[in-house]
Amino acid sequence: MNTKRAPKVRFKGFTDAWELRKFESIAARASSISADPTLPRVEYEDIISGIGLLNKDVKLKGISKPGIVFNQGDILYGKLRPYLHNWFLPSFSGLAVGDFWVLQPKDADSSFLFRLIQGQQFDDVANQSIGTKMPRADWNLVSKTLFFVPTSIDEQALIGRYFRSIDNLITLHQRKLDKMKELKKAFLNLIFSQKLRFRGFTESWELRKLKDITYPAGEKNRENLPLDSYSITNEHGFIPQDERFENGGTMRETDKKMYYIVSPHSFAYNPARINIGSIGYQNTDKNVIVSSLYEVFKTSDDVDDRLLWYWFKSSYFQKLIEQFQEGGVRLYFYYDKLCMGTLSLPSFEEQHKIGKYLDTYDNLKTLRQEKINQLTKLKTTFLKNMFL
Incomplete structure (x- = not known):
């Protein structure tokens, strides 16, 4: 040896x-x-x-x-x-x-x-x-x-200090990211309570029923089209099955006739996991399929999807889920329960401005998370190459 x-x-x-x-x-x-x-x-x-x-x-x-x-x-x-x-x-x-x-x-x-x-x-x-x-x-x-x-003890110490500096950077960015997440929650509550508004908008928001501004949009894949299979997670929304499960998961070889086709600009969620945020917005340029267990819907033309997306991430939507979910050991929140809810909406112009602003904020969060991922990958690579 x-x-x-x-x-x-x-x-x-x-x-x-x-x-x-x-x-x-x-x-x-x-x-x-x-x-x-x-x-x-x-x-x-x-x-x-x-x-x-x-x-x-x-x-x-x-x-x-x-x-x-x-x-x-x-x-x-x-x-x-x-x-x-x-x-x-x-x-x-x-x-x-x-x-x-x-x-x-x-x-x-x-x-x-x-x-x-x-x-x-x-x-x-x-x-x-x-x-x-x-x-x-x-x-x-x-x-x-x-x-x-x-x-050399000096080399050992230098290696230790180097990794500590990487950890310190990761911690710094993580703390900033956590603060951004908390700040976003506060923004959402202020915006949807109408305590915070953009200049130039003074009209009252209108109370709307979700059954009037959404409609079911999932179509069964009866022709068994070879569409990409997707899942929905609370962290990333729509993600390809190939990314979530090794070898594409069980859906790769399954008969897909019973699955739902989800066209672009659709919402979908798992009624058994919506309480932890498992909802997604399909913003690709192609049709995909999801399990028939999901609820799929679209919105009417007078609703800006980005604003509604952020409402789904607010405490207001969580309260709606808690109010209408049903079941025993496992609780469910089906589309018919969603339709029982209401929300206040501003003009379409104000909806768009709010959604665009929150998108900008989310982009900054994404950049911060990417920095954390890069530093973590760097640390893993050096651990692999420095330690024999």
């Missing part, structure tokens, strides 16, 4: 090959237990999985509950497998409560070790878990696994 190698990507000034070392030679497991109520506690639900950040201030807990003592520079690693990636590099001392390993660096930089456990090799080994009901990473296996590690 080649015990010395160099990574594909590294910083200038470092040329020494990395050495193959057992994990137990660079990290020890802390085992000291305490229930000191003056120490802050970190539990599984406190860590944002896959990000390594806390979702709240744990320093204020002050509750007596036993946990593993950790100090600044130690690493908390959630050993439950395979569905959680709960890791944390604390800047304070406290107690790790739950299924954590508290890893203490040995002849290694803590920030480098923190990135090593996020690499694919470590994840592959950790997922070879023990137990069936609640699988956990196997320390006996992980501790004996060989990893390539820089011989």
Whole structure:
């Protein structure tokens, strides 16, 4: 076995090959237990999985509950497998409560070790878990696994700082995106309550029944036309089945005669998932098909679809769903229930201006999300190329 190698990507000034070392030679497991109520506690639900950040201030807990003592520079690693990636590099001392390993660096930089456990090799080994009901990473296996590690602590620290800078940028953009989402909610409430209006528009809004401004628009695909199959998600609206499911999902080989043809400029939604926002607007230049479980409709000519789209994303529509949904264990909101609702609409000109403004705001959100995606992809690529 080649015990010395160099990574594909590294910083200038470092040329020494990395050495193959057992994990137990660079990290020890802390085992000291305490229930000191003056120490802050970190539990599984406190860590944002896959990000390594806390979702709240744990320093204020002050509750007596036993946990593993950790100090600044130690690493908390959630050993439950395979569905959680709960890791944390604390800047304070406290107690790790739950299924954590508290890893203490040995002849290694803590920030480098923190990135090593996020690499694919470590994840592959950790997922070879023990137990069936609640699988956990196997320390006996992980501790004996060989990893390539820089011989220079300076190079280790530089790698750790580099990834921390990427994480900081991702966090910054994510916080800005979250603020934009909250601001949009506030905009929607102000606009649809008519507390916020564009200059030059003073006419009262007209109360309209949804049954008067929409009509069913789904046609059965009786000729079994080979149209692209789509699904609807709460995050992205209409998306191709090929993008959502591996190999196109079950609809690829299914007889499509019973599915609905959805023409451009149509709305569609899943009546069992509309309460979480699974509604979409078909704005491609072609016909597509969706499951016959969906409700499909269009709007009358005096309604600007963009404005209605944003109304569907507002708290006003959520209240309508809560008022008229029906069922037992699973609640449904069919098109006939939608038709029982009302909303206030301004003139078509004002509708268009509002929709256009909100589109601009959504475009800014999209750009922010794309930046986060780019940084995340960059981080993943460097993790793959820096860690052998």
